[in-house]
Amino acid sequence: MKQFNIKIIISFLGLTSMLNGVFMLIAVPFSIYHNEPEQLGILQAGLTTIIIGFLLWFFNRNAKKNLGKKEGYLIVTLGWLMLSFTGTLPYVFTGAIPNYTNAFFETISGYSTTGSSILTDIESMPKGILFWRSATHWIGGMGIIVLTVAILPLLGIGGMQLFMAEAPGPSADKMHPRITETAKRLWIIYFSLTFTEFFLLKIAGMTWFDAINHAMATMSTGGFSTKNASVAHYNNFPIIQYIITFFMFVAGTNFILTYFVLKGKVRKVLNSEEFKYFFFGILGLTIIITFLIVNHQDPNLVTTVNHPKPWGETESAFRHAIFQITSVLTTTGFVTADFTMWNSLATMLMFSLFFIGGSAGSTSGGVKIVRHIIMIKNSLLEFKKQLHPNAIIPIRYDGNPVPKNIVYNILAFFILYMGIFITGSILLTLFGLDFQSAMGAATSSLGNIGPAIGSVSPVDNFEHLSIPAKWLCSFLMLIGRLELFTVLVLFTPFFWKKC
Template identity: 60%
Template sequence: MRKSLKLNYKIIFHFFGLLFLFNGGFMLLSTLVSLIYKDGVTIELLISGVVTMLIGVVSMVYTRNHKKEMNKREGYIVVAFGWIVMTLSGSIPYVLTESIPSFTDAFFETMSGFTTTGASILDDIEAVPEGVLFWRSLTHWIGGMGIIVLAVAILPLLGIGGMQLFAAEAPGPSADKLHPRITDTAKRLWLIYFGYTAAETILLKAAGMSFFDAINHSLSTLSTGGFSTKNASVAYWNDKPLIQYIIILFMFLAGTNFVLSYFAFKGRVQKVFKDEEFKLYFRFIVIFTAIAAILIYCNADVSKSSINHPMVFGEGESAIRHSLFQVLAIVTTTGFVSADYTLWTPFLTVFFFGLMFLGGSAGSTSGGIKVVRHLITIKNGFLEFKRALHPNAILPVRYNKRSVSGDIVFNILGFFILYLLAFIVGALGFSMMQIDFTSAIGLAASSLGNVGPALGDFGPVDNYNALPAIGKWWSSFLMLIGRLELFTVLILLTPFFWRNR
């Protein structure tokens, strides 16, 4: 007879209390911004932060006598439900300030923020109070590096080891560690993350953005989120190419494994350029940009109609800049918009749709499948040809001059199959809501890959407000499983997860 699973519920809710405290603290930071800009919603944001923190304090006090042990199952529960807890509490500022009075819409906007998807239901972003816009960008920044990784950095204060949480948060094939202690790893990554954000803010301010716009776009860029303070997104600054080049640089860095940034700062630059994933990631960006730029440049009508702002450095430079910007925005799943790529010929529309399945590097803040998975799958595919000719030969897949275990290869192949099935089921779900084919597949790919802009009625210059309520919940679910790389959430839906054996 199978026994039901016994869980350490106290440690789970103790951790949820910690997440409430985090969320509430960042809401108070938004309250300070609201006070500075006198946007009229300071009291509402203050109430949101205080209430959220009180819930956290009550939860932590009530569970203070918990057993300080966390097994793998509890780790998965904390990660998956932790994102839901953060999203539910993160919706409070939108509802109380009436910036987004509908709970469904507020939940969608918050889930899009924490999962760094960047899809929005707001029709007039520029009319939203500054404090709320800052909170909106903060949800990106918190989710970008992983709210769980942030918590892991302080778990030793509670007497809890964090390896189970880190494994559940980052289930990719990379096993690189910066330091033997996982908490120190998290601290180093957050230091780099914060440093990049500060650097981009300073550069954008110097390039002509207001400080408020600069910090919000920096929070969105480094998290590869895509929320903007302008209705036109980054296209608002199409007459200031320097601003777009700065964002291009930091989108590229955000889509790169943060472990490599650490090695570069330590002077081990050769380790960066020898990394196979980084080299393929860089080549993808160059090749895809060249394809898009050539097609735009050779089609004058497309160039003039889709980039309807001054060509500051000429048509050639503009074609390269917008191509590079949009390629990086989609590949890194940032989702910023400098032009409507759906107007760049049917080929380029399908081309950018395909890029939604690429993703940035493992260990980055990007969503999507990740470059390393594509790399190992391609290598294994070529080896299958050799194995067909030499069935008795031992031909291991090699990555960075090391053999990749068969378990990892099978895990990656299983991930691809599960991702494809999730995309198909996601698109079928949208099609059942009477959404047309192009829009349905675009929504599924964008939500699952945490990209933001989709196709059809939900393209780069549109938002998700027209999506029916059930569609917003369905999209939110796809965002969640995509952000946590499928297994972490879907394993909770299996019966054997909840059994002892």
């Protein structure tokens, strides 16, 4: 009979809390630089979080180092909750978001890289708070759990169980046979890309503060902006929007492929089925929606720059189309135009992207493209089996046969995903939202997307939701970020059975 290793779980939560507190303290210099009175509240929040974490770790530091799969699932889920609950402290201590439900919603929206917000006047918020808000994106993007995995060997703890629970997607690719080395290299790439985007945005005309915040939000595919109008604030700076579009694309691509590109192994990228669908899908949809915007909508609905016609309208339509498609597909959630104001077909195409998601192994949320590829191949295979029922025909992905258990897992994931979406939509209607808004809020939260349709469209926010609706959306964000099984397995009776 095996018992849970409770002490190692609590010890890990303490370590997570301490790291979270350190990140909070990084926001203090921003507040000091702008001479804001909130600097004290942020400092208190950081120190409080570190103290809580230290006490949890200190009294359990001698725990046995054995770590099983069940402990891995508990640590990831509880670790994310620990991040979210302690992450509210800067908002609460400074009074920037005094309502705790709103503070928790904003926090988990940050860590889950959803980007949904309850703030109605972002530009009036203290700079230190805005930095912390963006930092929650950046922490959650790659996962502070993975960061911690990289240093766990120093404590004598193996990290494979944590990595598999944090990244439970269908791909088992590793950049390095040792999981700790994988985690370290992921963070090096993540940091390098963030810094590169920050540098380019600064050159393109952003202030250094806006550049660092948008870079963190982009690489995490989060979508929090420092501007009320999101990236639409820079509609007269096309270069800024193209830079963000490029880095959203990179962030939505499997980080393993990014690593291969940096190593000069471009052929591996070109041979990836998922990358081909991702790249050509964005390109094809951009052409279609650009055509729809130019020919079936008043061009004044799309902000244009002062280019000679017809190039000015066409470039603007193309820019907004590729930006919004990439933003939604990668679940970033930045906004340059209200796609719900485009014609019905364009809006429907945009909404369909809510159920696709980016690449496996990226910071994006959603179902993931690779799952759709395998489900489509499995469906086509069933037609062949109708004609040849005794034939053994494997599903192939990137030229390799896909094991049956992976196919079953993907099918189960999609059924569960759609079931949760439908259930969440129904509950949100009971909590006061209309049908369209309920569907939008549910799919946005579960897919970690941000802006949706209805009363939570790209020009609205989530502040008007009732308290129960905000907590439900927060739960959907959590399970969506951890890809359903990691959290929901905790609600099954057999998880808690001794074995």
